[in-house]
Every structure is written in C-alpha cells, then in structure tokens.
Amino acid sequence: MSTPQPATPNPSTAISVQAAPFRLDWSARLMLFAVLSAIFLAAMDQTVVSTALPTIARDLHGLAHLPWIITAYLLTSTVCLPVYGKLGDLFGRKRLLQIAILIFLAGSALSGLAQSLDALVAFRALQGLGGGGLLVSAIAAISDFIPITQRGRYQGLVGAAFGLATLIGPFLGGFIVETLSWRWIFYINVPFGALSLGIIGLAFPARKKTPTPPLDLIGGLLLITGLSALVIFASVAGSTHALSGSGPWFLLAFGIGALIAFALVENFHPEPLLPLAFFRYRTFTLSVIISFFVGLAMLGSLSFLPLYLQDVRGFTPTDSGLEMLFLLFGMLGTSIFSGRWISRTQRYRAFPVFGTLLISVALGLLSTIGLTTTLWHIDGMLVVLGVGLGMTMQVLVLSAQLSVEQKHLGVATATASLFRSMGGTLGVAGFGAVFAHFIGGMSLSDTTAGLAYQSRIVQALHVDFRVAAAVSLGAFGCAWFLEEMHHLLARRSTISDDDSAG
Structure with a gap:
C-alpha cells in the first residue's frame, strides 16, 4: 500500500489570497440549506430528549435505565463516524446522506411508538446510527461544492447551526412535552427529515459510477468494537459501577486491545478506513x-x-x-x-x-x-x-x-x-x-x-x-x-x- 508523504511547502507554489468574488448559485444554495438543516436536525436530537426524561420514566416505568436513552444515541452516533466518513469518500456524500436520513427517520418513528424503555433504548441506538452519519456526511458535503479558499466562511455557519441546535434542543423538548406528548419529540423529526431528503435528492448531483474498491470490513469491525467498549466504559464506570470491580476494567482492556488490532490491520489494507499515515x-x-x-x-x-x-x-x-x-x-x-x-x-x-x-x-x-x-x-x-x-x-x-x-x-x-x-x-x-x-x-x-x-x-x-x-x-x-x-x-x-x- 502506498502511503501519502508530507510534501515540503515551496514558496514558489504559494497560492494567492486574492480570489475572485464567490457567489453560490441556486443549486449550491439549496445544497447548503439541506446540509445546514441536516446538521441542525442531528445536533438537536442529542439534547432534545433531556428535558423529557422524567416524563418518559413515568410513562414507561423504567427509571433505573433512563440514562441509556441518551447514552444509546451518543454511543452509536459516535462509533459510526469513521465508517460514514470513509464510505462518503468512496461512494459520494449524496447516497450516504440519503441512507443516513432514512435510518434516522426510521429510528425517530420507532422511538415515538416505543411501548417499553428497552425498546426505546434500542430505537434510540438506531436513530443515533443515522444521526452520526447525517452529521459527519453533511459537514463533509460542504467541501464538495464550496471552493477551498471559501470553506472557512461556510464552516462558520456549520458551527453556528450546531451550537444553536444544541442549546435549542432542551427548550423545544420541554415545550413539546408540556403541549403535546414526549412521543412528538421523535415524530417531529419525520417531516423535517423528509424535507431534507427531498432537497438532497433534487439539488445534489449524482456521483459517476466507479469501480467498487475493497472495503475495510475487518478494520471497521475492530474500530467499532473498540470505540463501543471505550464509550460504554466511560458511561458506566463513573456512574453505576464502582471502579473497584473487574468488569469495567476488563471492558477498557478489551476496547484498547481492539483498537491496537485495528491499527495493525490498517497498515496492510489497500483502502484503510483511517489511513494512519x-x-x-x-x-x-x-x-x-x-x-x-x-x-x-x-x-x-x-x-x-x-x-x-x-x-x-x-x-x-x-x-x-x-x-x-x-x-x-x-x-x-x-x-x-x-x-x-x-x-x-x-x-x-x-x-x-x-x-x-x-x-x-x-x-x-x-x-x-x-x-x-x-x-x-x-x-x-x-x-x-x-x-x-x-x-x-x-x-x-x-x-x-x-x-x-x-x-x-x-x-x-x-x-x-x-x-x-x-x-x-x-x-x-x-x-x-x-x-x-x-x-x-x-x-x-x-x-x-x-x-x-x-x-x-x-x-x-x-x-x-x-x-x-x-x-x-x-x-x-x-x-x-x-x-x-x-x-x-x-x-x-x-x-x-x-x-x-x-
């Protein structure tokens, strides 16, 4: 496998900072709107549930495992990030965004229909699997239609959308719980997600078909396993389990071992999930x-x-x-x-x-x-x-x-x-x-x-x-x-x- 080598910057190749005025055409504006709305949707769902937790606990009679409603989403949305990032580079961001939105909407609808806390945790995990892909694919998609010299301007909008969504989430969750039902915290995602899905299908160009490269399945499995073990260790070790027990430490060692194995595998795969170079x-x-x-x-x-x-x-x-x-x-x-x-x-x-x-x-x-x-x-x-x-x-x-x-x-x-x-x-x-x-x-x-x-x-x-x-x-x-x-x-x-x- 050939590895990229850092090149020494040559002053003669310096790029002029005097770029021509940049304007988004209508198609790029639609894509930007779709990307920002997708980022807002995924980021808001990380916090919108927090104010509804007491109501959900009373309704589903599951106070003991209540934190896992949030943890399940954060776990799956975190560990899937590298996989979505690599697949987007290989197969195009449009397809990945559409798949992520569909998974996110399925998880949202099922979470609203959940009749037990265990079911809600499982559906939240599914929702996070789509939400993580939605977030990272949308952020990367900006780089596909914004010139590199203008990218900072629009990355600033991404930061604004992410911050706004994170802080609006608890307020929106409280309002929905008080006026409708906690189930509408999840149902409300469906129309907004469907709108983003339609705009992405309309505005984003289809990627030309290319030969399918070999997928790093073993590396992906090891990375997801290692990250999952670390996230679960972090979630339970400091809250529900004493660190004096052997269980959390075994989980930590298992996660570290999986990540070491992942690093070894990546050195030999022709298309590594995360090039260590x-x-x-x-x-x-x-x-x-x-x-x-x-x-x-x-x-x-x-x-x-x-x-x-x-x-x-x-x-x-x-x-x-x-x-x-x-x-x-x-x-x-x-x-x-x-x-x-x-x-x-x-x-x-x-x-x-x-x-x-x-x-x-x-x-x-x-x-x-x-x-x-x-x-x-x-x-x-x-x-x-x-x-x-x-x-x-x-x-x-x-x-x-x-x-x-x-x-x-x-x-x-x-x-x-x-x-x-x-x-x-x-x-x-x-x-x-x-x-x-x-x-x-x-x-x-x-x-x-x-x-x-x-x-x-x-x-x-x-x-x-x-x-x-x-x-x-x-x-x-x-x-x-x-x-x-x-x-x-x-x-x-x-x-x-x-x-x-x-």
Whole structure:
C-alpha cells in the first residue's frame, strides 16, 4: 500500500489570497440549506430528549435505565463516524446522506411508538446510527461544492447551526412535552427529515459510477468494537459501577486491545478506513488532539453547571436553560465572523490559539463560583467561553480537512468529529465520577444535609472546572504549532502536481 508523504511547502507554489468574488448559485444554495438543516436536525436530537426524561420514566416505568436513552444515541452516533466518513469518500456524500436520513427517520418513528424503555433504548441506538452519519456526511458535503479558499466562511455557519441546535434542543423538548406528548419529540423529526431528503435528492448531483474498491470490513469491525467498549466504559464506570470491580476494567482492556488490532490491520489494507499515515501530518494530528481536549473540557465541565443553577441557586429547569443562552450568544457571532475572516484572509491559525486561551480563562474563572456568586460573573464567563468555542470548534475541522487531499475529506472530517465526541464522552464520565465522589448519596430533598449538599456541589464544580481549564491550556499549547493556511494550501498543490505527473 502506498502511503501519502508530507510534501515540503515551496514558496514558489504559494497560492494567492486574492480570489475572485464567490457567489453560490441556486443549486449550491439549496445544497447548503439541506446540509445546514441536516446538521441542525442531528445536533438537536442529542439534547432534545433531556428535558423529557422524567416524563418518559413515568410513562414507561423504567427509571433505573433512563440514562441509556441518551447514552444509546451518543454511543452509536459516535462509533459510526469513521465508517460514514470513509464510505462518503468512496461512494459520494449524496447516497450516504440519503441512507443516513432514512435510518434516522426510521429510528425517530420507532422511538415515538416505543411501548417499553428497552425498546426505546434500542430505537434510540438506531436513530443515533443515522444521526452520526447525517452529521459527519453533511459537514463533509460542504467541501464538495464550496471552493477551498471559501470553506472557512461556510464552516462558520456549520458551527453556528450546531451550537444553536444544541442549546435549542432542551427548550423545544420541554415545550413539546408540556403541549403535546414526549412521543412528538421523535415524530417531529419525520417531516423535517423528509424535507431534507427531498432537497438532497433534487439539488445534489449524482456521483459517476466507479469501480467498487475493497472495503475495510475487518478494520471497521475492530474500530467499532473498540470505540463501543471505550464509550460504554466511560458511561458506566463513573456512574453505576464502582471502579473497584473487574468488569469495567476488563471492558477498557478489551476496547484498547481492539483498537491496537485495528491499527495493525490498517497498515496492510489497500483502502484503510483511517489511513494512519495521516498522523504524520503535524496539523492533522494537532487538529484531532485539540478537538479531543476541547470536547473533554467543554462537555465534561458544562454538563453539571445546570445542577448548580437548579440545586444551589434555586433556578427552575427552564431558567437554567435560559442561563446557558449566554454561551450561545458568544458562540454564534464568533463562529460566523471567524469563518468570514478566514475566507477573506486565508489565515486561520490565530483563531484556535486565542480561542483555546479564552476557553482556559473562562473555565478558570468559573472554577471560583460559590454559593452566592453574582449572576453577571457567571453570565460573563459563559459569553467568553462561547466566544472561545466559536473561534475553535469548526476551525479545527477545517484545519484537519486542509491537511489531507480532497479525496480524503470525509475521513478527515469524521476523525476530527470522532475525537471531539470521544473527548466529550470521557469528560462527562470522568467529571461525573468527581461529582459522585463529592456528593455520594446526598440530595437536596435531604433537609438535614441541604447546605452541605450545596457546598459539595460547589466543591465538585471547582475541581471539574480547574481540570477542564488545565486541559484547555494543553490545547492552547498545541494550537501554537498548527501550520498556517497558506502552507497547507501550498502542500496540497504540491501533492496534486505530483499525482498529476505520476
């Protein structure tokens, strides 16, 4: 198997940043609308269920396994990312998007019809299998019809759509539960998904038929097995099982073993699911590492802030959700601005550098909150955190894409998304274990331990935010070594010239 070799950028091959004005035609606008709506749909479904969980538990009589309604979706949507990324590169994004939407809609409809919690968990897993493919294929699809010099602008829109969907989900879920039924949380996906399916069929061009390459079935099975074991370990070890038992550690060892076997298999397959030679590219490797750090710090720490707002400050669930809108305000504007700036200047490196620094500062200041911290302090830090995330998240996807050839865009997109998702999953589990250590069996309903319970929540948050800030500082250090955009463009041009000559 021939492996791609990093080419040394040649100043003579530098690409001019003075590009002609770019306009989307009607077909490209339809494709962009379909892509953004698909991203919004898949991202929103990761959080829309959260506010409906108590109602679902009462209706289906299954409180004990309730967290698996969310975990099942996150598990399947995470482990399928590399498979969708590779298949999209081989067979075209249009077909993969259509398949992913159909799976997602089937899972949504069946979830709404579920009559038991076990059935709902299974159907949520099916829904996640479509949702993960929908998300990564849609993000990669932008690169198929947007020129490389303009891609940053539209990746910023992707970040805005993702952030908006993530924060709107809990509000929409609460509204639907109060006015209709929790089942409509899933049914509502059907008309929107059908609309996206129709637009994709109309606007996306069909890919020309090409010989079917050999599929990396063994590698795919090993990767899915290894990732599944790690996600399940992270989900159960910090919550329902004590780490002193042998079961979680056996699961962890099994997952690591499967991933080691996957790495060995990839070295010999002619069309590997994830070419390990990509990790020889400095910017690609740094992009996925920083994505992992950002996912761990963001999801791991922020997941428990609503608990503080509700049980310490006395907020209602709706009010605590509104408080998180300050994060959205910072994220949306910066994500769109950074994308436009990158497209205009052809430079992006400053955004992850300053973005990860702002994330570190915001998390560090959030680690000082107490029982009576003023809300303007919390709100201000959430805005700063949102600004940092808006400068970082989608830019890292762009840098990973720029590090590889055009034909590998799906793999690059999926890998960056996978590492961010895995970081978030491990972060939630690890920081959840911290909360379990501090709080134990205490609760706010225990009147004899009310103040002690609130104090321990604050102590746990201090530890979580400090660890998250330290992790973000690690991402800040890595960001300094990213290559600038014009160097990556020059290397891509050199690789393309070598391929043409060959």
